[in-house]
Every structure is written in C-alpha cells, then in structure tokens.
Amino acid sequence: MPSAAKIDLSSLPEDQRDLVAELLREHANLLAANTALKAEATDLKQIVKRLEHLVAELNHVVHGKKSEKLSEDDRQLAFEDLETAVAELETQHDDRASANEALRRKVVPAQRNRGNLPADLPRTEQIVEPNSLECPWGCGQMHRIGEDRTERLDIVPAQLRVIATIRPKYACRTCTDGVTQASAPASLIEGGLPTEGAIAHVLISKYADHLPLYRQSQILARSGVNIHRSTLADWVGVAGFHLRPVVDRLAEHLKSSGKLFMDETTAPVLDPGRGRTKTGYLWALARDDRGWGGDDPPGVVFFYAPDRGGQNAERVLRGFDGTLQLDGYTGYNRLTRPTRKGGGPIRVAHCWAHARRKLKEVFDRDGSEIAAEGLRRIAEFYAVETDIRGIDPGQRLSARTVRTAPLVAAFGEWLQEQRLRVSAKSRLGEKLAYIHRHWDGLQTFLHDGRVEIDSNSVENLIRPIALNRKNALFAGHDEGGKAWGRIASLIETAKINGVEPFAYLKATLEAIANGHPNSEIDDLLPWNFKSTS
Template sequence: MPDVAKDLDLSLLPPAYRAAFEALQVQAARAAELEEINKRLEHLVAELNHAVHGKKSEKLDEDERQLLFEELEVAVAEVQERKDTQAPGEVGPKCKQVARRNLGNLPEHLERIERVVEPDNLICPCGCGEMHKIGEDRSERLDIVPAKLRVIVTVRPKYACRHCTDGVTQAPVPARLIERALPTEGTIAHVLVSKYADHCPLYRQSQILGRAGIDIHRSTLADWVGKAAFHLGPVVDRLAEHLKTSTKLFMDETTAPILDPGRKKTKTGYLWALARDDRNWGGDDPPGVVFFYAPDRRGQNAEKFLTGFNGILQLDGYQGYNRLTRATRTGGVPIVVAHCWAHARRKLKEIHDRDKSEIAAEGLRQIAEIYAIEKDIRGTSPDQRLSARKTQSAPLVAAFGVWLQTQRIRVSAKSRLGEKLAYIHRHWDGLQTFLNDGRVEIDSNQVENLIRPIALNRKNALFAGHDEGGKAWGRIASLVETAKINGVEPFAYLKATLEAIATGHPKNKIDDLLPWNFKPSS
C-alpha cells in the first residue's frame, strides 16, 4: 500500500474515513510482517530438506545431523510462534493454531496432580439461583521437578534388659555396596547412568551437585564408579558368556582415547563390541552387547575376546579379524565370517561423491537392488529370508561379481577407484555368506548403532584416565546398552542390581541379574 500518510493530514478527514484509513495501515503492516515470516519459514524448511536429502547430509555423522535438526527445528518453532501470536494492537480473535505433531505422550504410571479451576461466580446470570455441574474438560501437561536430593537417616535403636546385664540387642547395619560411604545404591546408579547413558562427565556432575549445595569432588564420584564397576564385573562376564553361546554374533571396534600420564598426552585404546541382535528374523535370544577394552587394535585381542565362540561372525573388513578364520585359531574352531555390504557400498559412495564416477554409480545401483530385497524380507523367518535370497538376491550378487571383475580389469589398480574395487574383491567370499543362511544380516549396521553411544561419551569426556578406566567404561556401557535395547530403563535396572549385589545375591543365580531378566517393581 502506498504511504500517502506523509502528504495527507488525517485530521482533515471525517472520523469514519480516518478510522478506516488507520485500519488499512495496520493491515498493510501485518501483511508485510507475515510475508517476512513466511520467507523465513520457507528458508528454514529448505535448510531442513537439504539436511535430510541433500548431498552434504552424507558427510555429516548422525550426531551432527541431530544437532543440526535441533537448531533448525527450534528456529522454525520460534518463527511459527511469532506468526501465531497476535500482533500488538491488533483487534479481533487470533487465528486458530494448526495442531502440532510429535507432541509426546504421558504414560499412565506418572503421578497425576489434579488442579480444579472453578469459575469466579456460580450464580446464573438470569437470577434463578446457583448453577449445577453438567460436565468438565480435562487437559494434561507434563511437569518436571528437578532431581530431588535427600538424606536417608538409618536409626538402629539399642535395647537392654532392666533386670539383668546379659547384653544389648541391636539390629545389624543394613547392607551397603560401599561400606562407610555416603551414597545409596540409587545414588551410584544415577552417577553411572549420567556418565555412561547421558554422557555427562563426572566433573560436570560434581558441578551440578555443587549448585544444590552438595560438595562432592569428582575424585569421590570416580571412586564410586570404580567400586561399582568392580562389583558389576561378574554380571558382565556372565553376559559375555551368554552371548558367546550364540551361533551368530556381530563384532566391531571403536577408539577410546586414554590418558597416558608418562607422556602427558593421550594414547589410543579400543573398545571392542561383541553383540547379538536376532530381532530382524524373530530369534528367541534377547539382544545384548559387551564392550571389551584393549590398549591396541591387534587381532590377538579379538581372538582372546571370542574364546569359546564358534559360529558366524558379522564384521567389517579390518584385516585383524583374518586370524579368526585360520585353522590355527586359539580358543575355538575357525570362524565363518560374514562381511558387510554397507562398507562395500561406502567405498563406492566415496568415489562417486568425489569424482562423479559412472562406474561407481553403476555399482551403487546394483547394490541398491540387493538392499531392496532385504527391505522386503525384514522381519520374516530365516527360512523365508533364505528362500528369497536364493531366488532373488543370488542372481543379483552373481551379476555384481561379474561386473566387479570386469571393472577391475579396466581400471588401474593404483587409482582410487581401483583400490576400492580391490577392497570389495578381497572380501567377496564373506559378502556372499548371507546368501547361505537366513539368520545372517546383509551388513553389520546393528553393531555400529550400538557403539554410537561410545562415540558420544568419547566426545563429552574427552578420554578415560587410565587403561583400568577403559575397562570400567566397557563394563558399565555393556549393561547400560543391553538394558536399553531390551526396553529396560537403565537407572531402575542398575539400582536394583547394585542393591541385590549389596545384599549378597547368590552366585548360582547370577542370570537373574542380566538386563533382559529384570522385572521392575510396581
């Protein structure tokens, strides 16, 4: 709308015209504001789409993408709220807000506190008396009370006879995980979950407690964690034994920076993940994962951790695993290896993103066809999966093998593409294992998802203070992650398990303490 107010004296207009003109000005300003808001929303939505579907999303890891989504969604919500809020001075009702998705849910077990809001006056406007209740509207909102700190005072009365001096009777001291120390088992469980599930380092936990007036040094918290890790050791050992009775497992490794005080710097340790997850084909065994710490990445470590396991092992192409397939393997018979098609695809994707190689694009297309079949048969029985693979996947894999050999002849072995094709060729036998067993997955993505929390903890804690700290890290993370993938709340599980250990849980019933056997109290 043209700005004619500068050349027009509104006081000369009749009141009705002046009011109409001022209303038009307000509407024009509101329209301009809404147009600006819409432009910003369109920009933010475009950024979201680019983060999800754009090529750069391939270069961001999962954590970076989640952080990007958070910040963009916060910005979208802020702009939308501004749009939904009535402009200052605007007359009339607000526009009805569009219902939002992903509002969350409020489970039945949460405490409900009802607040009844009564009208100021119940007298009928027509003067015929007091109104009576005909119904009600109910709405629920989530309220959060910050962590509640309290002191458990244990009182043990002493009793003696008035007529003799035969002694004093007093109840024994209740069992504690850490004798003559401050924390309850619930407190220790909270520290463990905060550090290993929520990735909050001990020095930050110490600062949080300090804001509540509780002065507990980081070293004290570390002492609690170390003692808990010691007592939970037998449970983790039994978890590992249980997993190694399986006929098919996943294995992967990830770095765990460890402080090396002698050199005043960090060194690279490794956490090796041994996992079972048969949910894709309806297996009866519950999923689980154990993290073993080792100061290096040598293949002897994998051989040691897998002592007693004889079956199919799904893993990436790290050459340190090669010793597991040899007749000279210690700790068991030669292992059958199933290699990961996701790693093979990743090699070609790197080339395609860098060089736009048509050869790499063709390889990616063929692998996508194999994955499409896997998507259709996910969740079916092993026999159904095997049948589909024999009839549908096997011809595609054979065609990919012919294509692979043809391209290796055409492409220089020293080129980047030649190196990637050679990698796939070296693991060709293992890439075909899934065609012969319906329980085997096409890739090892499941174990990679399980080690992601280790990477998060690594980013937040920077490093473990010692090799022994790396072992404790692996133990607690084993129980936390196994609880999570079995739908068990980690804090409730660890609290109950530490209490059971403190009261002398029988060693011959240690299976009752495994995460998937946990029964939460009502």
Template sequence: IDLSTLPDDQRDAIVALVREVAALRETTQRQEHLIAELDHALYGKKSEKLSEDDRQLAFEDLEVAIAEGEEKKKQAAPTDDKPKRKKIAKRNRGNLPEGLPRIEQVIEPDSLDCPCGCGLMHRIGEDRNERLDIIPAQLRVIVTVRPKYACRICTDGVTQAPTPPWLIEGGLPTEGAIAHVLVSKYADHLPLYRLSQILARSGIDIHRSTLADWVGVAAFHLRPVVDRLAEHLKTSTKLFMDETTAPVLDPGRGKTKTGFLWALARDDRSWGGDDPPGVVYFYAPGRHGENAETFLTGFNGILQIDGYPGYNRLTKPSRTGGDPIVVAYCWAHARRKLKEVFDRDGS
C-alpha cells in the first residue's frame, strides 16, 4: 500500500496500528517462550524438571513480562483531558499492616482562591493513598565509651566501668549483626559469600571466612537452647518426625555428599491443643533408623511418621532410650498405595 496517497489522518492511523501489532507480536512471542519453559519444567522428563525455587523464578519472569506489557500498553494509550475512573486491577497487592509507621505527605493546591472571586475555599474532605516504601538496611557503628576517673588529690588508683559482656569478646560484630547473618543464611538461604558482597556495597569488607567464624560462635552459644527445646518437645504425648536430604560439602572431593535433616515437630493448633507449636532439627550423615532412635531418646508417646521402615525399630521392646512407642502412619502416604492399586487394577 502506498501510504503517501492516503490522507494524513488515515496514514497516521495505519502506522500506529502497524506499530501496535509489532509490539503485541513481540510480547506474545516472549510470553509463549515463558509458558513453554514452565510447561517443560512441570511436565517434562523428571531429570529435566526444575526445582521449586527455579519454578518460582520462572513464574516471576512470566508475571514481570505481563506487568511490563500492561505498563507499555497503558503508556501508549492516547490521553485526553477528561478524567476517567480507574479500573481496579484484580491482583493481590498485599496488605499494609496497621503497625507500620505512617509518614504523611500533604499536597496542597497551588491556590485556594475561589475561581468566582468570592474568597478562599474551605476544606471539605480528602483523598488518601497508601504506598509501601522500603528503606535499605542501614549499617551503623556502636561506639562503647568507658570513661576513666581518678582523684586529683590522692593517687589511690583509677576507676572505670567494666567492659560489658559481648558474644565475641574483642570482636567486630554486635549481637544484632550476628543475628542478621544467621537469619540471612538459614532463614533466607543467602550464602555467606553473597552476604559478604552485599556488605561490600556499603564499604564493609568482611571476608566469608570471618562470617563463618561468627556463625560458628553463635552456633556454640545456641546449642543449649536447641537441646532444651528438644527436651521440652519430647515431654509431649505425640510428635511428628520426618527426614529429608540436604547437600553437604565434602572437602577434598570437590563436590557435595548427601546428608539428612531430621525434623521433630509438635503442632496441636488444628484441634485446639494447649501445647504451643515447636520444631527442632537434627543432622545425621545417613537415614538409618539408629539416628531416629538417638534423636528420640526420652520420648515415650505417639509418633506420626510416613511409611519409612527405619522407624520400626522404635516399636520393639529392644528399643534403647525409652519404652516402645506407638507409631501413627500418615494417611496421605497410605492413599498413594491405594492409588497405585487403583491405577493398576482399575478398582
């Protein structure tokens, strides 16, 4: 089509449509690629499936692409002087807790003079909008000053307040800094070398090995708390236990080996129990039943488990560390076996 023969308004409309079609085609291709990756991750070969974290990242990429396309469409839409009622998007924006501090920014009109010239306008209401603001973590230095005092008349000595107890005597971190490292590593799964890089952006040069020393010291001092929690849980009448694999560094081999984390938990909230929920984790290099027997020393109640036969030794009179316990098997695992029979026999 020779656009030069068309009127200006028609030519501009065609050019705008061509650009819009090209933009939509690009967005569609990108979304189709992301959907194909998700489909492959969810339904592809078992060895090629993504982990849960990778799947979440893929979903995030898809949501980012959709949001980018919506914003591009909104910015490209023609505007006019007539105010339009905004359509509320059906998405989960999250909620802002009442306990968060509110900083109000009042925006007044440039002029309060009435257009008709009869005086100043009076305030009749207001519109309020709340947005979430994030202040990056702030680093600070705690300076502990211990003044020295002496008598000007006699020479009997100098008095000074003693140094307060610190978790790492003479060390650099405060207890709050150590707690931040622990939460970052174990709750947020942030490797220490990445945390070292994050601190470096603020001008703090702390090597990963130093952070590892802090974690080791904290682990030593927290061990009595973990032991006491385990003792408290094992006084319950019923508990839940399960184990899962965990990659563990194997120095000298250049790769990791498989270890096991054992979770011992109590949660009676679903039926209105009085005991508060709690969980404690144990580590063992293997999945042998002897490990469960060791971890459950002193427990004599009901243990809810899956179908792993390693727990069977806990039900025998020869059990060490307590009386034979009663096991309650998980119904979800039992259903799997029934489903296997149904899929095989059709009944």
C-alpha cells in the first residue's frame, strides 16, 4: 500500500477520504508493531540464553559434585543470588512488554511464593482521585460506583521513639499534710535509658539476627542516637542476669525427660592475657519428641564451658537418668560408667548420620565401592524412618523390628567382612573401625520407639550458634560465653515452639521487672507464652 506521503486525500471522493485515512493509520500502527516485535524477539532470545545459564548454575548448586560441601547458609546465599538474577530478567521482560502498548498482554507470573500480606499488618490507605470529577459530556458531577484496590508491602526502617513518663503531683489546697503522686513504673534497669522492648530488640539483633553490638551501635547512630557498644553490652548483661532463673528452670524441665540429645560446638572467647582468642564450647542439651508425637514441648539449653572435657557433659547432665542421643566424641564415654557423678550410667544412642558421614568422606575422596555399598545400605534404614516419622513409639518400634532390624543385622555382618579385607590403617579402615566401636549405640534405636536414628535434631539447633560465631567473631569473656548460651537458649526454644522471640523476650523482661513471683516461673517458659496482640 502507498505511504501516506504519496496519497493526496483531497483528490479522493469525499465519501472515501475517511476510509482511506483509517487504513493508513492502521498500516502505520502495524509497521510500528512489527518493529517492536522484532526488537522484543531479539531481547527474548538474550533473556532465554541467560535464563538457561542460570538454570545450569542452579543445577550445579543443587546437584554438583561440591553441593554436599556447601553449608545450608552458603546454599541459601547461592539461591538468593540466582533468584535475584531471574527476577531482574523477568522485570526486564515485563518492562519491554509494557513499553509497547500495542503488544501489551497479561503475563502469567512464575510459580513462586511471592509472599503474603497478613491481615494484622498496619495499613495506610492512599486514595488516588482523578484530576476532574466533571462528566466529559457536560452532565455535571460524576458519582462513585466502585473502586480498584491493590496492596503493596512497604518497609519503614526501625523507628526509635522516646516514652516520656509524666507523674503529676497533687496536693490539697486546704491542708499541707502531704503530696500524692503515683509510683514510677517498674523497669528492668532502674533509672536506665532503655525500655524492656529496647533491651529485647538488642538481644534479638545480637543472638537471633547475628548482629554484633558494635554494628547495632552504628545503626543507632545513623538515627541520631549515640549509644556506645559498652552500654549495649551492659543492657545484655543485665538481661542475662535476670533471665538466668528462667533458663535454669528450662534446663530442669529438659533433664526430667526420659530421652535427650546432646552436642557441643565451639564458641571462641577473647583471652585478654594473650591478646587473642581461645576456644570455649557451648554444650547443647535438647529435647525434641515431635518425631513420635510426644507431649513434652521441644526445647534446648546451651551451657558454656571453657573446654571440651567430658567432665563438662557430666556436670550439665547432673540429675538426668535416661537415654542420651549423641555423636561418637570420646568425652561422653564417662557418662556410661558406674562411677558417673550426678546419676547412674546413661544409656546412649549413637548417630547413624555420623556413621554415614564417615563413609561419605571416603567415597567423595576415593570413590570407594565399599563406601558406596555402605551408603546404600544406610539409605535403606532412612527409607523406613521416613515412612514412620510422626507415629507413636509402639508402631515405630514394631516397624523397625520387622523392617529395619534385619537390615542392620546384615549391615553388621557386611561391616565385619569389610574390616577383614581393608587395612585398619587406611582411611576406609579407620571409618569402618569408628562404626564398629559405636555399634551397640547405633542399635539403640531398634529397641526404643522414642529414640531417633540420628542426632540431627540437636545439630539443627546449634546452627544459629555457628552463624553468630561467624558474624560476632568471638565473645569478649567467659562470662560473655555464658550470656551467649543463656539468651540463645530462650530464643531457640521460642522459635522451635512457634513463638515470636522478640514478643516473648519483651513480655518476659516486663514480667520480671514487675516482680513476677519465682513460684510461678513456669509461666515464663517459652512454650507457655501467649501473645496478647
């Protein structure tokens, strides 16, 4: 069709001019749309190429040879970066499509959790009115017939506020016998600067969000509030002191159980005398009966000790008589002896995850077929555990007796055969010897439906300690290590019971400041907390 520049509309009959003009406009629009489509097709090819690269990267993170060497946190960071890149590409595509009005179409969102906006979040309404409410046809003022409503999440940085407490004084105009005034509200730090909410925020930031005090001090300074790190440390110390009875009571509850988990993790502590750090330890004592539907709520207490000596485990477990699930650390051996202090010999249940890990190390390094066979056999035990998780102990025990016990017996025979074939001094021989040394403890789960096949529950609970260690670097003193363990105990116990840690700590500190009676201390345990919001 000739272009508009070559057609003189005035030369056409009057009844044809409008039709030809409309056709010319459609032609121009089609040319523009064609150009836009070609440009978008080029962009889409580039986007697809990059997405293919990102998918390959994601597969490498999940299934690559080094995937098992990545910690959970490293893996999450990889996912975050990849998802950020995908979101960037999706935004680029959407922006290109919206720029071309003739090509605008509804884009099907990716099948991903985009988040949700809970009903109890505060909402600020922003009403956008048209520039004019006058009818364009001159009919007068238009009337509202409905609305479109969209909601977006807005984030306001932490807002600091000052609570000014005013206590009016009253006196009688007739007599002069005295002045009446309300008592000052109770506070955890008498005459101090922070509210209990402010103290709770510092605790959560340090021990749950892994933000060291000096960084918190810097963040506060950006809002114009200059509070030195040492002052924040004082707040933490005061809170740790007042929360100690709650943690002690939590430990008593755990040690009254018939089965617990135990593990230990390093807690670097500054050693001022040598100008460097020394290695302290946080010993984690945990209860988690959710695997068999137990009635007792889950919980964990971290006990700080300056070293890894087995006497620390003995001290922590004073008063406990039951089954203890743990790894193969030799420091625990004293717990099974008749001479154990604080109770009779403890029955131990060793961890199949650690046994599996020993074989996995050899397989990853050497590709050992013997290690591969051991891993395959252990996987059969775990397949049964997946089927029976959450059912009552009696059913678990029956299933293990019928399905797992023969597999474990066959594994024991296979283990002895391989130990005769493999040099005891080889890497594989050492790993097989480890499993052999703990063979009795590895069979405990076959005789008690409450016992788990491994101690992964407590290992998951100590992961936040490792995160805090990575960010805070070290505790400043042995006493700092104790406070670390104390506060972390309450935070992690709250989390595994579905309790929001900040709300719990704030309410607990307020209750303590108001003189909560020691006889009712159980009310302050995390699993008994009930939010008032």
